[in-house]
Amino acid sequence: MKKVYQYVHAAPVEGQPGECxxxxxxxxxxxxxxxxxxxxxxxxxxxxxxTLGRLDIPPHEQKKVSISLPEIADGEEALLTIQFTLxxxxxxxxxxxxVAWNQWKLADRAVTLLSxxxxxxxxxxxxxxxxxxxxxxxxxxxxxxxALTSYR
Numbered sequence: 001m002k003k004v005y006q007y008v009h010a011a012p013v014e015g016q017p018g019e020c021x022x023x024x025x026x027x028x029x030x031x032x033x034x035x036x037x038x039x040x041x042x043x044x045x046x047x048x049x050x051t052l053g054r055l056d057i058p059p060h061e062q063k064k065v066s067i068s069l070p071e072i073a074d075g076e077e078a079l080l081t082i083q084f085t086l087x088x089x090x091x092x093x094x095x096x097x098x099v100a101w102n103q104w105k106l107a108d109r110a111v112t113l114l115s116x117x118x119x120x121x122x123x124x125x126x127x128x129x130x131x132x133x134x135x136x137x138x139x140x141x142x143x144x145x146x147a148l149t150s151y152r
Contacts, residue, residue: 006099006100006101007025008022008023008031008084008099009023009102010022010065010082011023011102012104017069017072017106018066018067018068019066019067020065020067021062021063021065022036022063022065023062024057024058024059025060027059027060030056030058031056031084032054032056033087034054034055034084034085034087034100035051035054035085036052036053036054036055036083036084037050037052037082037084037085038050038067038080038083039080039081039083040069040078041079041081042072042077043076044077052065052067054087069106072106076107077107077108078107079104079105079106080103080104080106081102082101082103083100083101084098084099084100085097085098085099086099121134122134128142129143129150130143137151138150138151139151
């Protein structure tokens with residue numbers, strides 16, 4: 001429930017790893033009242049962290065922020081998390097309490113498909129579905145619902 005009511009939103013800038021836009025949705029609070037931090041996870045393991053400090057973003061304003069990220073190897077899944085925490089304790093929460101966070105994928109994990117050599121298959125993707133083709137058979141799985149939508 002807490003995430004639904006957060007008033008800070010960070011989103012990646014398309015095609016620019018390490019760049020994001022931070023939007024302050026508060027009515028009266030500047031984001032410089034919070035400490036902004038980032039966490040990089042590779043293949044599920046936290047591998048790097050850093051601080052963005054106290055970002056000076058007035059209410060209902062947004063700002064582009066750059067993060068100096070380490071190199072991400074091909075085939076690694078990489079997730080970037082941006083957190084906004086309380087730098088000092090308040091009556092309602094201790095110092096370090098996370099008031100807002102966003103996470104997005106920077107890179108996909110390489111998937112190695114195993115085959116016993118008897119059946120060759122091909123995977124493809126359309127806007128709406130994932131398709132698997134082998135011998136004279138084809139299956140489609142809807143991206144949104146996960147339902148098997150075609151098998152022939």
